[in-house]
Amino acid sequence: MNELLEKLAYCVEFGKINKVSPFPPNMKDQDGADEIAKQLLDGGVPATDILMKGLMPGMEKVGVKFRENKVFVPQVLMSAKSMSAALDHLRPYFQSGEAERKGIFIIGTVEGDLHDIGKNLVAMMVEGNGYEVIDLGTDVKAEQFIETAEKNPGSVIGLSALLTTTMGNMEKIVATIKEKNADLKVCIGGAPVNQDFCEKIGADSYNPDPQGVVEFLNALAS
Amino acid sequence: MPSLKLHSKQQIIHCEFEQGESLLQIIQQQNVNIPAPCGGNGTCGKCKVKVKGLGLVNSCTHFPNDNIEVVLPNEREAKILTHQNDYTLQLPVQLDELGQQSAYPIGLGIDIGTTSIVFYWISLITGSIIRSVGVGNPQVKYGADVISRINYCNSKENLLTLQKELVDVINTQINTFVEMEGLTPDFLVKISVSANTTMLHLLAGIDPTSIALVPFKAQFLEAKKIKSCELGIVANAEAEIHLMPSISSYVGADIVSGLASLKADENIKNYLFIDIGTNGEMAVVTPEKIYCCATAAGPAFEGANIKYGMGAFDGAISAFGVDGVRTISDEKPRGICGSGLLDIVAFLLEKNIVGMEGELPEDYTLVSKEESANGEAIVLTPQDIREVQLAKSAIVTGVKILVQEAGVKMDELDAVFLAGGFGNYMNPESAIKIGLLPAEVSGKIITVGNTSGTGAMLNTISTKFEEYTHQIIQKSSLIALAEHPEFEMEFAMNMYF
Numbered sequence: 203m204n205e206l207l208e209k210l211a212y213c214v215e216f217g218k219i220n221k222v223s224p225f226p227p228n229m230k231d232q233d234g235a236d237e238i239a240k241q242l243l244d245g246g247v248p249a250t251d252i253l254m255k256g257l258m259p260g261m262e263k264v265g266v267k268f269r270e271n272k273v274f275v276p277q278v279l280m281s282a283k284s285m286s287a288a289l290d291h292l293r294p295y296f297q298s299g300e301a302e303r304k305g306i307f308i309i310g311t312v313e314g315d316l317h318d319i320g321k322n323l324v325a326m327m328v329e330g331n332g333y334e335v336i337d338l339g340t341d342v343k344a345e346q347f348i349e350t351a352e353k354n355p356g357s358v359i360g361l362s363a364l365l366t367t368t369m370g371n372m373e374k375i376v377a378t379i380k381e382k383n384a385d386l387k388v389c390i391g392g393a394p395v396n397q398d399f400c401e402k403i404g405a406d407s408y409n410p411d412p413q414g415v416v417e418f419l420n421a422l423a424s
Numbered sequence: 425m426p427s428l429k430l431h432s433k434q435q436i437i438h439c440e441f442e443q444g445e446s447l448l449q450i451i452q453q454q455n456v457n458i459p460a461p462c463g464g465n466g467t468c469g470k471c472k473v474k475v476k477g478l479g480l481v482n483s484c485t486h487f488p489n490d491n492i493e494v495v496l497p498n499e500r501e502a503k504i505l506t507h508q509n510d511y512t513l514q515l516p517v518q519l520d521e522l523g524q525q526s527a528y529p530i531g532l533g534i535d536i537g538t539t540s541i542v543f544y545w546i547s548l549i550t551g552s553i554i555r556s557v558g559v560g561n562p563q564v565k566y567g568a569d570v571i572s573r574i575n576y577c578n579s580k581e582n583l584l585t586l587q588k589e590l591v592d593v594i595n596t597q598i599n600t601f602v603e604m605e606g607l608t609p610d611f612l613v614k615i616s617v618s619a620n621t622t623m624l625h626l627l628a629g630i631d632p633t634s635i636a637l638v639p640f641k642a643q644f645l646e647a648k649k650i651k652s653c654e655l656g657i658v659a660n661a662e663a664e665i666h667l668m669p670s671i672s673s674y675v676g677a678d679i680v681s682g683l684a685s686l687k688a689d690e691n692i693k694n695y696l697f698i699d700i701g702t703n704g705e706m707a708v709v710t711p712e713k714i715y716c717c718a719t720a721a722g723p724a725f726e727g728a729n730i731k732y733g734m735g736a737f738d739g740a741i742s743a744f745g746v747d748g749v750r751t752i753s754d755e756k757p758r759g760i761c762g763s764g765l766l767d768i769v770a771f772l773l774e775k776n777i778v779g780m781e782g783e784l785p786e787d788y789t790l791v792s793k794e795e796s797a798n799g800e801a802i803v804l805t806p807q808d809i810r811e812v813q814l815a816k817s818a819i820v821t822g823v824k825i826l827v828q829e830a831g832v833k834m835d836e837l838d839a840v841f842l843a844g845g846f847g848n849y850m851n852p853e854s855a856i857k858i859g860l861l862p863a864e865v866s867g868k869i870i871t872v873g874n875t876s877g878t879g880a881m882l883n884t885i886s887t888k889f890e891e892y893t894h895q896i897i898q899k900s901s902l903i904a905l906a907e908h909p910e911f912e913m914e915f916a917m918n919m920y921f
Contacts, residue, residue, distance in 0.1 A: 271806050274782050274813060276916040314637040319912055341638045367575050367636035 203247050207256045210238045210288065214260025214330065217280025219287050225280055239288035249295035250302065253332055257285050261330030265413030275323070278412075282326030289329065296334070304332040305423050306357035308350050310342035313371045317364035320392060324360065327412035333419060344378035351379075351386055358419060361405075363392040373403040380404060389418055426488065431495040432456050436558045447473065447483040447494070455604055458483060458496070474753075495738075495753065509872040511841070513687040515886040517551040522662050523613045530554075530611045532659075533880035534594065535678065536619035536627065537561060538570055538702070539726075542874060543597045544881045548613065551885045554605075556877075557597060562589045563626070569702050569723065570622045574636040577626075587629045595658045612659040615652065616666045616883035618876045620676035621645070624667050627655070635673040645670045647890065666883060669893055672902050674718035677893075679705045680900075681879025682843050683714065684892040686872065692838040694830070696823060696865070699844040699876075702726060704819045707900070708830040708837075714900040715830045719822035724815040725762035725846055732790075732802045734759030739797050741790065742849060744768045749791060756797035760790070760804070763849040768804055769812050770854035773921050780921050782813045816860040817918040822905055823862060824914060829903050834864040843875045859921055 212218075213235040216226050220236035233241075242252050264281040267273045295301040307328050311321050318340050329335040336354065338346055351357050359379065363372045372390060379386050389407035390400055400408035407418045425440040428450055441450040448471050451458055458471050471483045476493035483494075523529045529548035534541065541561050545554040563586050566576045577583045602609055617627060621642050625632035628650065630643045647669040652659040668677035683697055688709075698706040702723045707716035727733035727740075734740050741757050741764035743750040749764070751757050760768065768790065772778040777788060787803040796802050827834055840861065842848070852869040855861045861869070883889045905911050 271810065272783065274810060274919060276919050277781065279913070279916040316638050316640075316906060318906075319915065322912070365636060366571055367633075 203242065203245055204255075206238060206242055206245070207247070207252070209233075210235060210242065210252070210256035211260035211263075213238060214257055214281055214284050214288070215263045217277055217284050219280070219284045234287065235284035236287040236291075239291045243291055248301065249292045252288070252292060253301070253303070257288055257330050258332055261285055261327060262413070262416075265327055265331075265411070265416060269411045269413050275319075278323055278327070282323065282330065285326065285330040303334045305419060306334045306336065306354045307360060307419060308336045308338065308347060308354065308357050309360040309362065310338035310347065311340040311362045311364075312368050312375055313341055313343050315363050315365050315368040315371070316340045317392075318362075320364065321360075321362035324362070324391065324412045324415050328360075328416055328419065331416045331420075344375040347375065348379055348382050348386075351383070358387045358389065358422060360415060361388060361390045363390075363395060366394045369394055369399065376403045376405050387422060389415060391415065426491050428454075428488075428491075429493040430454060430456065431493075436556070438553075438556050441488070443489050444487065447475075447481070447486040447488055447492070450488070451483060451494070455600065456496070509870070509875075511686050511688060511870070511872060512878055513685055513882060513892070515551075515882055515888060517548060518886040518888050519548055520614065520887055522660065522664075523548050526611060526613050526660075528607070528611050529613045530607070531614045531616070531884035532598070532612060533877065533882075533884040534615065534617045534619075535874060535877035535880050536590065536617060536623040537678070537876075538573070538620065538623065539564060539568070541593060542877045543594075543601075544877060544884075545601055546881060546884050548885070553881070555601070559593060559597070562593050568728070570620065571636050573626065574622060574632050577631060577633060580631075583626070583629065583631055586626045590623075590627050591656050595656075598658050609658045610660050613663050614666070614884050615657070615659065615663065616668065616880045618668045618677050618681035618880040618883070620678050621670045621673050622676075624648075624670065624677060628667060629655075640673045642670065642673045645672065647893070668879065668883060669897055671716060671897060671900050672718070674703060675705055675707075675716050675900075675902060678876035678879075679707065679716065680893050680896050681883070682872075682875030683707060683709070683896045684889065685875050685879040685882055686841060688839065694832050694837050695839040695841060696827070696837050697841045697843065698819075698823070698847070698861075700725060700819060700842075700846050700860075701844060704822060706819075706822055706826060708826045708832070710830055710832060712899070713830070714896065715826050715903055716900055717822050717826055717903040717905050719818045719905055721815045721818045722811070724811040725765065727759065727761055729811045730760060730765060730808045731805050732759045733765070733808075734761055736761045736763075736845065736849065740764065741768075741802070743851065744771055744790070746771075757791045757795070757802055758797035759802065761849075762846045763851065763854075765808075765812065766850050766854040766858060766860065769809065770851075770857035772804070772809075773857060778809055778921070782809050782919065782921060784809050812858065813919040813921075816858055817915055819860055820862060821911065821915045821918045824918070825905060825908050825911065826903060834862050837865055837868065840865045840869045841872045841875075842869055843872050845874070847871055848873055859918065 218229045218234040220234035309325050325335050325337050387406045390405045397408050409415050427440045430437040472480045473483045474495040531546040531548045533544040542558045544556045567573045622632045634641050648667040649664045652663045668681050670676040694710050704719045704721045727735050738753040739755040739758035740752050740761035741749045742752050744767035778784045784806040787805050789803050791802040793801040848871050
């Protein structure tokens with residue numbers, strides 16, 4: 203079974219979704235993450251092991267390669283889609299409580315902004331690294347973040363913005379969250395955002411790439 | 425009469441001259457100061473100017489007989505396009521009442537771009553261009569792009585500051601023109617302005633903030649006619665400023681004006697019109713309808729986000745190939761402009777130095793530090809390639825989705841009209857090689873120059889042009905790319921080369 207777990211990690215790393223997917227070309231007609239996850243479950247491997255020993259190592263490799271500029275958005279997207287295909291099989295086990303995840307991450311693009319490709323990449327990477335992700339979508343107000351966080355104790359909030367015009371809203375949302383509950387952790391990201399801005403608005407973490415968010419969450423969870 | 429094209433202080437001045445005059449006299453007649461301490465005796469050499477094709481000459485002892493292009497020393501060349509194309513709509517002069525009453529009516533067409541502004545002075549008797557002048561947009565100091573200008577408008581006072589910058593630069597041009605021509609502002613009877621939606625808001629003094637926030641709605645899109653005195657523009661008191669109509673917040677009057685200024689011939693049924701800048705605006709025109717969209721390409725092709733990127737100024741690498749680099753004005757290379765960037769990436773792909781996934785193992789040296797202008801090697805970095813991938817995918821994804829929405833096939837496009845500055849200088853083959861434009865349009869690309877400016881001129885020349893712009897608006901439907909179900913996947917996959 204270890205071999206199959208390694209194969210799953212490989213599919214996630216190189217973005218092989220399922221057997222019929224033409225991508226990557228050198229894995230044509232081979233089983234993808236979809237089929238392998240099912241085979242593992244059928245073989246009695248616990249969902250938690252599939253997540254921790256199959257999906258997470260694959261996702262981490264992509265995250266690191268993306269940070270080092272060795273792969274780019276399309277590869278990460280394909281990896282995320284592979285991971286997602288495998289996770290679909292695991293979901294019932296998480297819902298029943300039979301398998302556990304590392305924590306809950308609430309993510310959204312801030313009020314006034316509709317851009318979501320970067321946010322989606324982060325959401326998928328975080329999910330692939332063993333967290334439950336609640337994606338509130340785009341144009342999200344402070345109240346929605348707070349409400350969702352209150353319903354999910356221990357969760358961490360992630361804010362995304364692409365437009366310089368909506369950085370002001372990001373600042374307002376962080377202030378509102380912190381005012382309401384100073385213990386809630388908030389991380390921020392997006393093209394116009396940087397470490398200085400993060401410190402200025404009192405957010406807890408800024409990361410230039412998705413892997414950084416995963417590492418921030420891992421540090422909080424440990 | 426032969427004509428002079430003069431690059432001076434970020435402006436381009438066009439004028440005609442008499443044979444037998446010295447170049448110094450010709451330039452001075454344009455109100456441009458050139459020091460000539462020896463009084464034009466050809467002895468001090470202080471009046472040197474750069475003549476295209478000849479190099480530096482003493483302007484006082486040079487007597488041109490033919491068309492000539494001159495760059496003043498130590499001044500960067502402003503590359504602004506004024507050229508019209510084979511597909512320009514032709515309209516006879518048709519004046520409003522005020523124009524008909526004037527003995528010598530003058531019109532002004534203005535194209536306000538985010539980075540540069542072009543003024544077209546038109547005789548409303550003949551409908552011909554008297555002079556065209558390009559200047560930088562003075563608002564640049566408040567931010568390079570539209571979003572940062574909007575950001576600056578966080579108070580009424582700042583909005584008025586940006587408006588005043590535009591009004592002042594327009595008045596300066598009007599005053600210079602009337603003085604040069606020996607006229608009074610009374611003769612200026614009509615002004616037409618073509619611009620992106622944000623610039624039109626700023627000129628009208630209307631808060632553009634909503635353009636940059638969900639749901640990205642403009643305060644106005646329709647054509648407006650404002651009395652010159654209301655805006656504080658120096659012209660005939662009855663003269664109106666015509667603000668041309670827009671389609672949406674990000675498909676502005678510049679695109680409407682450009683589309684309306686083109687007259688495709690009978691062989692061109694379906695065509696793509698595209699203007700590539702920080703935002704790529706594009707339209708697929710079919711006999712029945714027009715489908716348009718805007719896509720955020722980012723500023724990579726304008727030199728930003730690229731390590732050695734720069735605008736299209738002297739010393740910028742503007743072309744690249746097996747023969748090496750070519751720079752603007754043949755100066756020592758100091759950076760890379762958009763057209764050069766396309767050529768370089770196309771070359772690296774051709775040589776398999778950059779792979780199909782965009783991977784470049786290490787910096788690629790284009791110019792050694794010995795050969796460069798500032799003693800620093802000019803390289804292309806792996807991150808630069810990523811920026812190009814994002815930019816070109818934004819454009820080509822827009823094109824693919826628009827064509828699909830229009831219900832035509834890519835190879836059914838009969839022509840691609842490439843408008844704007846970048847379009848005019850880039851090598852279409854490189855654009856196709858890197859996938860900025862789809863391979864199917866190879867051989868069908870026609871550069872049409874500054875069509876926004878052409879539209880502003882046409883609107884000034886004829887009251888009938890309003891019907892053309894109105895038709896464009898009627899036929900147009902806007903495609904919201906980001907909401908398109910296939911956008912995200914297409915955008916990611918089109919990043920491959």
